[in-house]
Amino acid sequence: MPAYRIDHIGVAVVSIDDALDVYGALGLEVAHREEVPSQKARTAFLPVGESRIELLEPMTEDSPVAKFLAKRGPGVHHVCFSVDDIEKALEDLASRGFRLLHRAAVAGADGKKVAFLHPDAGHGLLIELSQAAAP
Ligand code: CO
Secondary structure, eight states, rough: OOOOOOEEEEEEEEEEHHHHHHHTTTTOOOOOEEGGGGTEEEEEEETTTTTEEEEEEESSTTTTHHHHHHHHHEEEEEEEEEEEEEEHHHHHHHHTTOOOOOOSSSOOOGEEEEEBBBGGGTTTEEEEEOOOOOO
Protein backbone atom coordinates (compact mmCIF):
# COMPACT_ATOMS: atom_id res chain seq x y z
CA MET A 1 0.00 0.00 0.00
CA PRO A 2 2.69 2.54 -0.80
CA ALA A 3 1.68 6.19 -1.07
CA TYR A 4 1.84 6.92 -4.79
CA ARG A 5 1.54 10.66 -5.02
CA ILE A 6 0.97 13.86 -3.05
CA ASP A 7 -2.77 14.47 -3.28
CA HIS A 8 -2.49 17.97 -1.83
CA ILE A 9 -0.58 20.29 0.46
CA GLY A 10 -2.77 21.95 3.10
CA VAL A 11 -1.92 25.56 3.91
CA ALA A 12 -3.52 27.38 6.86
CA VAL A 13 -4.42 30.98 6.07
CA VAL A 14 -6.32 33.76 7.82
CA SER A 15 -8.35 34.50 4.68
CA ILE A 16 -8.65 32.33 1.57
CA ASP A 17 -9.63 35.31 -0.55
CA ASP A 18 -6.60 37.31 0.61
CA ALA A 19 -4.30 34.34 -0.03
CA LEU A 20 -5.55 33.91 -3.58
CA ASP A 21 -3.51 36.89 -4.75
CA VAL A 22 -0.22 35.00 -4.88
CA TYR A 23 -1.72 31.78 -6.25
CA GLY A 24 -3.57 33.78 -8.90
CA ALA A 25 -0.28 35.41 -9.83
CA LEU A 26 1.14 31.90 -10.28
CA GLY A 27 -1.70 31.09 -12.64
CA LEU A 28 -3.57 28.76 -10.28
CA GLU A 29 -7.36 28.84 -10.00
CA VAL A 30 -9.81 27.59 -7.40
CA ALA A 31 -11.48 24.43 -8.71
CA HIS A 32 -13.52 23.62 -5.65
CA ARG A 33 -14.60 25.25 -2.37
CA GLU A 34 -16.06 23.36 0.54
CA GLU A 35 -16.92 23.88 4.20
CA VAL A 36 -15.64 21.14 6.52
CA PRO A 37 -17.90 21.18 9.59
CA SER A 38 -15.71 18.75 11.54
CA GLN A 39 -12.77 21.17 11.23
CA LYS A 40 -14.93 24.32 11.45
CA ALA A 41 -13.00 25.44 8.40
CA ARG A 42 -13.53 26.57 4.84
CA THR A 43 -11.30 25.05 2.19
CA ALA A 44 -10.41 25.91 -1.38
CA PHE A 45 -8.58 23.50 -3.70
CA LEU A 46 -6.27 24.80 -6.43
CA PRO A 47 -5.02 22.17 -8.88
CA VAL A 48 -1.35 22.28 -9.79
CA GLY A 49 -0.17 19.47 -12.06
CA GLU A 50 -1.40 16.19 -10.64
CA SER A 51 -1.50 17.65 -7.14
CA ARG A 52 -3.36 20.49 -5.44
CA ILE A 53 -2.96 23.23 -2.88
CA GLU A 54 -5.66 23.17 -0.18
CA LEU A 55 -6.17 26.53 1.51
CA LEU A 56 -7.73 26.24 4.98
CA GLU A 57 -9.46 29.17 6.68
CA PRO A 58 -11.02 28.90 10.15
CA MET A 59 -14.77 29.57 10.51
CA THR A 60 -14.70 29.94 14.30
CA GLU A 61 -12.23 30.84 17.02
CA ASP A 62 -12.24 27.29 18.37
CA SER A 63 -11.52 25.73 14.98
CA PRO A 64 -8.39 23.55 14.96
CA VAL A 65 -7.17 25.75 12.10
CA ALA A 66 -7.63 28.89 14.27
CA LYS A 67 -5.60 27.21 17.01
CA PHE A 68 -2.89 26.31 14.49
CA LEU A 69 -2.75 29.93 13.26
CA ALA A 70 -2.54 31.26 16.82
CA LYS A 71 0.28 28.87 17.71
CA ARG A 72 2.32 28.67 14.51
CA GLY A 73 1.04 31.39 12.22
CA PRO A 74 -0.02 30.92 8.60
CA GLY A 75 1.83 28.27 6.63
CA VAL A 76 2.02 24.59 5.74
CA HIS A 77 -0.54 22.72 7.83
CA HIS A 78 -0.39 19.19 6.40
CA VAL A 79 0.65 17.07 3.42
CA CYS A 80 -1.82 14.53 2.07
CA PHE A 81 -0.62 11.32 0.39
CA SER A 82 -2.84 9.18 -1.84
CA VAL A 83 -3.02 5.47 -1.05
CA ASP A 84 -4.97 2.68 -2.74
CA ASP A 85 -6.37 1.15 0.43
CA ILE A 86 -6.59 3.53 3.38
CA GLU A 87 -7.89 1.00 5.90
CA LYS A 88 -4.98 -1.29 5.14
CA ALA A 89 -2.55 1.63 5.35
CA LEU A 90 -3.89 2.63 8.79
CA GLU A 91 -3.74 -0.95 10.02
CA ASP A 92 -0.17 -1.25 8.79
CA LEU A 93 0.94 2.04 10.38
CA ALA A 94 -0.73 1.15 13.69
CA SER A 95 0.96 -2.25 13.68
CA ARG A 96 4.30 -0.48 13.25
CA GLY A 97 3.56 1.59 16.36
CA PHE A 98 2.67 4.91 14.75
CA ARG A 99 0.13 7.06 16.55
CA LEU A 100 -2.97 7.90 14.52
CA LEU A 101 -5.57 10.61 15.00
CA HIS A 102 -8.05 8.39 13.17
CA ARG A 103 -8.03 4.61 13.57
CA ALA A 104 -10.56 4.41 10.75
CA ALA A 105 -10.95 6.66 7.73
CA VAL A 106 -13.48 9.51 7.85
CA ALA A 107 -15.31 11.34 5.07
CA GLY A 108 -13.18 14.06 3.52
CA ALA A 109 -13.63 16.55 0.68
CA ASP A 110 -14.49 15.26 -2.82
CA GLY A 111 -16.08 12.12 -1.36
CA LYS A 112 -12.65 10.76 -0.47
CA LYS A 113 -11.84 8.68 2.59
CA VAL A 114 -9.20 10.43 4.69
CA ALA A 115 -7.33 9.98 7.97
CA PHE A 116 -4.63 11.88 9.83
CA LEU A 117 -1.62 10.52 11.62
CA HIS A 118 -0.86 12.03 15.02
CA PRO A 119 1.34 15.14 14.57
CA ASP A 120 4.07 13.51 16.69
CA ALA A 121 4.30 10.65 14.18
CA GLY A 122 5.36 12.95 11.34
CA HIS A 123 8.39 14.59 12.97
CA GLY A 124 6.71 17.99 12.81
CA LEU A 125 4.64 17.35 9.70
CA LEU A 126 0.96 16.55 10.00
CA ILE A 127 0.36 13.70 7.53
CA GLU A 128 -3.03 13.03 5.94
CA LEU A 129 -3.83 9.92 3.89
CA SER A 130 -6.58 9.81 1.30
CA GLN A 131 -8.17 7.17 -0.83
CA ALA A 132 -10.05 8.22 -3.94
CA ALA A 133 -13.78 7.57 -4.03
CA ALA A 134 -14.75 4.45 -5.96
CA PRO A 135 -15.53 5.41 -9.57
CO1 CO B 1 -6.22 18.05 3.49
